[in-house]
Amino acid sequence: MLNFNAIHSRIQYLRIAYLKLGLQWLAAIVISAIILGCSEPQLTNSAFKGQTMGTFYDIKVAHFPLTTSEQSSIHAEIDRRLEQVNEQMSTYRSHSELSRFNLSPTVNNFPVSEGTAKVVAESIRIHEITSGAFDVTLGPLVNLWGFGPDNLPQQKPTTAMIETAMSRVGIQHLSNTKHTLSKNIDSLYVDLSGIAKGYGADVIAEYLASLGIENYIVGLGGDLRAKGINANNLGWQIAIEKASTTEHSVQHVVAVGDNAIVTSGSYRNYYDLNDERFSHTIDPTTGQPAQHNLVSVTVIHPSAMTADGFATAFMAMGEEQAMRLARQQKLAVYMIYKSGDSFKEMFTEEFSPFFQPDEH
Structure with a gap:
């Protein structure tokens, strides 16, 4: 010791x-x-x-x-x-707590660690705040589009395949206590990769x-x-990276203080299939990769878990809806979005104090 x-x-x-x-x-x-x-x-x-x-x-x-x-x-x-x-x-380990829960049929009070239950509880809270934009039960859709443990699809999923996957989705089927998880449909699949x-x-x-x-x-x-x-x-000084698939360069440098900072972006985590590009962020309303102009979201918050969840949710929502909610929630949020052939930025009032003095 x-x-x-x-x-x-x-x-x-x-x-x-x-x-x-x-x-x-x-x-x-x-x-x-x-x-x-x-x-x-x-x-x-x-x-x-x-x-x-x-x-x-x-x-x-x-x-x-x-x-x-x-x-x-x-x-x-x-x-x-x-x-x-x-x-x-x-979800890549078949014997993990979450994988065993996912493989179980309808179950009440499935025993899990306090850590797993805590992350699920925060996921449910963020889901409610974002009106469903953050949904940890999107696992079947994440896997269908090739962003989970399964291999990339050889062809674009059909409407029928998407509808089948969406029938297994819904955070209303998931609940927790401090040490347990429950689900009321057999096929519910929980994926915590957006917050874990x-x-x-x-x-x-x-x-x-x-x-x-x-x-x-x-x-x-x-x-x-x-x-x-x-x-x-x-x-500590943290660089926010420019939205680019070809280079690593700095957009801004921020001093985060005693906080967490999380960036979620679609400009690198994607694949091309038959001349179409699919990003890893799934829109819960359509069951398909999100289609909007938002390419990067940075959230500063005392908790990295909470920042991670909100950054994931905002990427699914798009710039206008996400910025409106971020301002309502008084969150420190910075976004980069595409406008024509260029990139533009916007941020909440709460994010401003973190910029270096010579930047804004």
Whole structure:
């Protein structure tokens, strides 16, 4: 066991600069710390990287001296906790809690972990707020269009195939308690991919906080959660990527403070079939990939799970409806949408304070 209470009493805090650019991480790490009474060299700043949930995670911890063995122990615990989320909510694992629930016939009080029930509860709440734009029971449609565990379709799904899949959809068939899930139709299939990565980022952020770490950034795919300051005496600075399929470049840089930031976009997660392009965002009203001009949504919120859910919902709604709801809910939201041959932006009043002073 690591004696973190003893470590805390001997810490000299420094600062670390960090920038996330799309899915590319740029970091400048200054290592300078002494923990009195320890013979093993101490690292003031630490990085933890790996793979989970079909993507990569990249975590930076600043101003927290750790020995190499302590780093290894924390890294192992990060992997363990993310693996636990996979075991709870992955639809790619037949033995996960969610997969076993999906394979069950009509069932009441199917036992699940508190984590799975928590994510389902937040999914139901966001579904209600967005008037159904966020629906975790869209799994049959996600799979039909080739964005789930199944392979890409060889031809565009027919109207009959879409109608059959939609007959298995409906969040009204799903309910939960703190430790159980229930469904009242056999074929209900729950897919938490639009919110689970955000929950995973929250899990790791809360773990780091439990160790007394006050300066960190957790990146899990496009979901990030940050706390504290960097080496330039500033908050963590996060780049919002331009909507482009051919290059990685920066649209804006924002200072998120002690918050999560999640970006959902359709400009890379798509496929072409018979001269038609299909994005991964499914419109619950049509059962087909969403057709609108919104290409990217960024949400800042204290919870990465909540930001993830809203970003997914807004991508399904389109720019006008999504912006109207974001303003009603007083959410910090930034959007990029296509207008003719160019891209334009809009954002809520709540998002404005996060821009760098020289940007807006």
